[in-house]
Amino acid sequence: MTRRYVPEPDAVLTVLAGRVDAVERQLRLTDERLAGVAEDVAALGRGVADLVAQLRQLGADGPAVVVTPEGDDEGELAEPQRDWMTVTDPVLAAQWLDELATWTTDVLAPHDASPAAICWPLHPDVVAELMALQADRDAAYDGDRPTPVSEWLARWLPSASQRIVASLADCIAERGHHADGRTYDATVLDLASVAGWWTEHRGRPAVDVLALPAIP
16 A cells, blocks of 8 residues: 655645746736836837937938948038039039149049040030040049959940040041131130030020130
8 A cells, every 4th residue: 555645734735825926926027027028119219210310300401421332420412413504603613613623634644535625614515525435434432442443444444435526536637626617716725614604595605605706
């Protein structure tokens, strides 16, 4: 005959009571942790809402801010692309032409790629081509990879040079600004005057507005 141990009822109740107390303590800790998480989530939500409101305010009242790929926390003001075909400010246009003329001398001349006709500022397509070529080069050399530089040297520069030569072919051949079957002296060109013609009187021939002398 096998004997079995039967614990005293009071002892059983004591053990069960201890287990219930342990469960209650665990539930209390869990509730406190969940409450803390809820408070953290709520605080995070408020922070995100404040950030969104600030960004919207910046977009409404201030200039555009661009965060650079390198992770510049301060960001920098975005400069729009220079569009010669739509510029209407003569002072700005004169500044662009002056900077472009210097760039063609400093950068394109060593590549033997400067415009071969001094009347290039009178050709809007050539000016736009040069501005795009300048922007492409700046972007290529601002990066940290050699491939864009190689592409600019081997692809963009030669192709742009070919188009510029084609646009200036008649002027190069006639050694002056060729327009409407006549050739005009372009050695007297003033970039500020050219900018004024393009921004304010582009509907009229440049040779008339600038009073260029004809070459017999």
